[in-house]
Amino acid sequence: MENAVKTRKKSFITPKKITLAAIFMALNVIMSSFGIPVPGGSFYLCDAVICTAAILLDPVTAFAVGGIGSLIGDFFFYPSAMVVSLVVHGLQASVISLVVNGTDEIRGLPVKPRRFGKAVIGVALGTLIMTVGYTIGAAVVYSTPEYAVINIPYELLQSGIGSAASLLICYRFGLIKVYDRFFGKPVAAN
Incomplete structure (x- = not known):
């Protein structure tokens, strides 16, 4: 019995991560409620929250923050775009997180440091996904x-x-330094 406890794989879903995801979702909903009118719609600041969460979190949690957080925000303020927001912002957050973090945390492997270059590539892809997705939507x-x-x-x-x-x-x-202090510092890349 003791060996089973010692060899059990560490879960990547922890109460701290759930709490952090909920905070990011709430921030996403709040930022979705403040729109700046522009021709043909409104300009929202929720992308800053979505991209920040995606840089810090694993792809699954990032999808929840980006997709579900945007869906809830649109449910209250702009219901016709709910499904588009779920798919587009969820995909945007997941791709950014995959580029920056990979899938190591989900697979129970040591997490590598988040490199700035990877983050720039990730958010550039996220920008492309969001623009194309919302245009089609x-x-x-x-x-x-x-x-x-x-x-x-x-x-x-x-x-x-x-x-x-x-x-x-x-x-x-x-x-990132604050996040790593609370959730553990990533190991150096080989």
Whole structure:
């Protein structure tokens, strides 16, 4: 019995991680509620929260924060785009997290340090996913491709600002160091 306890694989889902994911989801909902009107829609700051969570968390938890957090925010403030937000922001967060963190934590392997270069590539891919996803989503939801095309510059701007803010928060202002202090420092890459 003692050996079974010692050899059991450490779960990547912990109460601290669930709490952190809930905090990021709440921030996502809050940031989704403050929109700046632009032609053809609104400009939201939720991408900063989604990208920050994706840089810090594993891909599954990042999907929950990005997708489900956006779905809840849209449920309250913009219900017609709920499903689009779930898919697009969930995919955006998962891809960023996969590029930055990989799947080591989910598989129970030691987590490697989060490199700034990987984060830049990850959030750039996230920006592309968000822009293309919302453009297609707007064309489907509103049945007007013209409306979707008008929004492309604003989608790029929204996602670009959110990506830049998340990189600043995580790397320049040291959120990664705080996160690592609470959740354990990643091991050096081989």
